[in-house]
Amino acid sequence: MAFPIPSHLPRRPSPLDVSSQILSKIDSATTKTLDSALATSWLVELDATIESTKERIHERIQADLPEFNRQLDLSKSVQTRFHSLTTNVDTLNDVVSDPSPGIISTLLGNLTSHARLAQEASDAQVKFEALSHLLRCKTSFQALTTLIQAGKLSEAAEACDHLNTLLEGTPTHLNQTGIMVDLKTKFRAAHARIEDQLSDALSRSIIIAPTELTILSSVQVRQSETVLSLHSILLSLSHNSLSNHLTTLRRDLMIHFIDHVLKQPVSILESSGGIEHKLSHIPSPPNEEIRTQRLDNVSAILTFLSAHFLSSLPPSHSTFFTHSLCKPITTSILNNILIAFLPSSFDQFPRFMELAKQAVRFEDQFIVDMLRSDSYDRPVKVWADGVSGHYERQRRSHILNTSRTIIISSEGPTDTFFAEIEIPSEVYPPAVPIQIDSEVEEQHQEEGKSDAWGFDEEPKPEISESLEIDEDGWGFDDDPMPEPQPIHPSPSPEIINAEDETDPSEAWGWNDDDAPLAEESAWDDPWADNPTTPGSSTPSSPTNTRPPPEPTIASPKIATRLEKAVNKNKKHLNGTSMMHSPESPPPLSSFQQQLRSMSVSNPTLVMPQSNDEPLSSGKRPLRLMMSTKETYLVSERMKQVIDIVENVLDEGRQFTASTLFSSSESASTPGTTILQSAPAVLDLYMALYPVKFAKELEAPDRGMRFSNDCSFLSSRIELMENRLSSNIPSVVRDGLSECKHHLKIWGDSWYYDVIQKQRQLIDDILVEGAKGFTYSGDQDRYDDCESALSQSVQEIKRLAQRLKGVLAKSKYYTAIGTMADAVLSRVLQDILALPDIPEMESHRLNELCHILNALEGLFVEDPTQASFVVAYVPSWLKFSYLSELLEASMADITYLFEEGALVDFDVEELVRLVRALFADTALRTTTINKLLGGHPMPSS
Structure with missing residues (x-):
């Protein structure tokens, strides 16, 4: 039964031949279809196919019968020849391979006999050569042993070399034999014995002790009567052994003799007797030493070696040994003579130059000529030619280390001192608005004085005697410059009505909240102490009348009296004082406003005024006039730094002017390196000090003192530059100028950085505590605002106490004024930004503003004089008016605006303030429209 093919397998194509077709049919038959008839049909079909095939073959043959017969005959012939060849090959194989008479067997026998004979002949030749070589080695070894026993080490060394040559030429087949191994062992022992005896003889010929060198020209071999010369010993030693001995000898020579005599003063003693030559050294007194003697001692040592040792060295080692001495000797001379004795001051240079010249001569005579060093390799001469550079680099290193x-x-x-600084002063007529009482005004009217400001009038004797003013604001100058003397101003402004004898202060209530400032204004002047700077004198007590501050205006009332004063053109409010003037004083002109803004950044800037032009706004006094001399605190180390720089410049100039180095081959001009150390010292200070004392400089007083130090150095460098001679290299001038510029920048930037940090600290206190002064009507919020303002005032006062004895007065007041201005600016900004200010909050804000009035005491030196706070706090006047505007009526604001008293406020700020303070009424709208029209123009 056929195996069923799975259906998923591919089927083969249908067969074309009969056999395949029949097999397919058989395969496809099943048990049901297979029977005899089917099988008979298959047989019949197969027989028919076979018969058909035979017929086709027969027809094919008959179609080309001659060709078929030819091929058949050819096939029979090939078969016959193949049979004959096979028979012949079998016969030949029998002839060659037969064991008894075969050719191969005979040939192999002959070759075997020949090989045996050749091996016997080779063995005999090898044995002969081995015995001959062993005989020669034995004879040579016996001769070597005889020489060793006789102590003839030089001949033994030659015999040893001959025997070594024989042993190295030993045939290969003898190398591993027992006799050769034993002979080589005995040879190595003999060679070692020769080397030991030669080394012992050399050690006894050259004896180096810490203080003595002994050289024997000949020595007797131990346990023999043979005497060997030093030359024969050196010549007989092996190359490696002699190299080791010479290395040890060079080391001992350098340690015990060359380096020793170059490091300390000694005396050289030399003695010769027969075959023994000695050289010894003994210490000499240091105080009697001549430094050139050290080079003479080395010369004596080298001469001794050349006479008694170097001449005995074999040529193969002589050059090597002498060259090996050159570098250590020159290095020792450089380190122990030239570099060690390099002077630390210029006055010692002439003596040192003689030593350097002798060192160069020594190098020429002994290193180059005797030891045969390379004539182009002369480190001592190269060093001596650049001696100026070596000295300058050493001095530079010493200067920078110091x-x-x-x-x-x-x-x-x-560790501080007070430095003095010159402050250029400009003298202008006093422009301080004064306030006079009714009697003085009537007296002026009777005398026909039409100048409302009183610039052109001469002070009366009785007034000038009591109010004599010293021009020197700080009291340092002995001869104060005279200036017109204004009448003493009143501490607070008053509005005087000629028709009403009521107290003029009642209209505004300016005297209601007057508080004494004696506690804040008491001035313990640290600058009044006698400064430690040379030429300073004890400052006198200040007597100059200070420009008055903007007055404090307390709870405003109705403006009935103000309106009357305006209508009658009598007494007018002009910022800080009342003046008798036919017209109201104009506000600041644009040019004066520009000057005033400039004065904020420049404390020495003043606003000049002429007698023809009245002060724009009476509330703006002139900048405080500073004295021509001020003192400030400087670290004591600054004197040391400056002394170093000045000494360096002096030494560099002296070095440059010297003729000792005229023949020097150095690339740079002598003295340049030392001169360049001057700016390097300053660079080192700027690089190290802020890093080393970074933590300490975080304190404001230390930061300000560092600013003073930089400014002091900058000013002293400028004085040095003016005194520098013309032969100073431009690179040094540029370096000092750059250091001066950097120090000036550092001093200014550190000064303003300290101020900025303190301003930011105070601003943070107000921002976190006051929170924009919103809801100040609430008691808790009011307490927070009050605490923030009080803390800010205390911070400024504490800072003032720390900086008072550190900064110069001009810088001190600028710094404290900037702090105070930071507080006022923040308060102004926050209050003016409030969208709505109820009545209760306006009262509360007014009370909070009065807390800052305590800052005015920081700008008072004499309690009997007015403060000069306005000169250093740009926002003071504006802030003073703001505190009063918070409780002023609409009429008061309108009046002050028309009089030009509110010029510090922008129109937008005034409009926003009016809207926040007052309800939306027709009057407020009219007032706002008037404000939007801009500030009134000053009358000519």
Whole structure:
């Protein structure tokens, strides 16, 4: 039964031949279809196919019968020849391979006999050669042994070399034999014995002790009567052994003789007797030493070696040994003579130059000529030619190390001094608005004085005697410059009505909240102490009348009296004082406003006024006139730094002018490196000090003192530049100029950085505590605002106490004024930004503003004089008016605006303030429209 093919397998194609077709049919038959008839049909079909095939073959043959017969005959011929060849090959194989008479067997026998004979002949030749070589080795070894026993080490060394040559030429087949191994062992022992005896003889010929060198020209071999010369010993030693001995000899020579005599003063003693030559050294007194003697001692040592040792060296080692001495000797001379004795001051240079010249001569005579060093390799001469550069680099290193020690050394609180600074002063007529009482005004009217400001009038004797003013604001000048003397101003402005004898202060209530400032204005002047700077004198007590501050205006009332004063053109309010004037004083002109803004950044700027032009706004006094001399605190180390720089410049100039180095081959001009150390000291200070004392400089007083130090250095460098001679290299001038510029920038930037940090600290206190002064009507919020303002005032006062004895007065007041201005600016900004200010909050805000009035005491030196706060706090006047505008009526605001008293406020600020303070009424709208029209123009 056929195996069923799975259906998923591919089927083969249908067969084409009869056999395949029949097999397929048989395969496809099943048990049901298979029977005899089917099988008979298959047989019949197969027989028919076979018969058909035979017929086709027969027809094919008959179609080309001659060709078929030819191929048949050819096939029979090939079969016959193949049978004949097979028979012949079998016969030949029998002839060649037969064991008895075969050719191969005969040939192999002959070759075997020949090989045996050749091996016997080779063995005999090898044995002969081995015995001959062994005989030669034995004879040579016996001769070597005889020489060794006789102590003839030189001949033994030659015999040893001959035997070594024989042993190295030993045939290969003898190398591993027992006799050769034993002979080589005995040879190595003999060679070692020769080397030991030669080394012992050399050690006894050259004896080096710490203080003595002994050289024997000949020595007797131990346990023999043979005497060997030093030359024969050196010549007989092996190359490696002699190299080791010479290395040890060079080391001992350098340690015990060359280096020793170059490091300290000694005396050389030399003695010769027969075959023994000695050289010894003994210490000499240091105080009697001549430094050139050290080079003479080395010369004596080298001469001794050349006479008694170098001449005995074999040529193969002589050059090597002498060259090996050159570098250590020149290095020792450089380190122990030239570099060690390099002077630390210029006055010692002539003597040192003689030593350097002798060192160069020594190098020429002994290193180049005797030791045969390369004539182009002369380190001593090269060093001596650049001696100026070596000295300058050493001095530079010493200068910078000394400067570094001074810069990073800790300092105590008393390591300071007061430096003096010249302040250029400009004298202008006093432009301080004054306030006079009714009697003085009537007296002026009777005398026909039409100048409302009183610039052109001469002060009366009785007034000038009591109010004599010293021009020197700080009292440092002995001869104060005279200036017109104004009448003493009143501490607070008053509005005087000629028709009403009521107290003029009642109209505004300016005297209601007067508080004494004696506590804040008491001035313990640290600058009044006698400064430690040379040429300073004890300052006199200040007597100059200070420009008055903007007055404090307390709870405003109705403006009935103000309106009357305006209508009658009598007494007018002009910022800080009342003047008798036919017209109201105009506000600041644009040019004066520009000057006033400039004065904020420049404390020495003043606003000049002529007698023809009245002060724009009476509330703006002139900048405080500073004295021509001020003192400020400087670290004591600054004197040391400046002394170093000045000494360096002096030394550099002296070095440059010297003729000692006229023949020097150095690339740069002598003295340049030393001169360049001057700006390097300053660079080192700027690089090290802020890093070393970074934590300490976080304190404001230390930061300001560092600013003073930089400014002091900058000013002193400028004085040095003016005194520099014309032969100073431009690179040094540029370096000093750059350091001066950098120090000036550092001093200014550190000064303003400290101020900025303190301003930010105060601003943070107000921002976090006051929170924009919103809802000040609530008691808790009011307490928070009050606490923030009080804390700000205390911070400024504490800062003022810390900086008072550190900064110069001009910088001190600028710094404190900037702090105070930061508080006022923040308060102004927050209050003016309030969208709505109820009546209760306006009262509360007014009370809070009065807390800052305590800052005015920081700008009072004499309690009997007015403060000069306005000169250093740009926002003071504006803030003073703001505190009063918070409780002023609409009529008061309109009046002050028309009089030009509110010029510090922008129109938008005034409009916003009016809208926040007052309800939306027709009057408020009219007032706002008037404000939007802009500030009134000053009358000519």
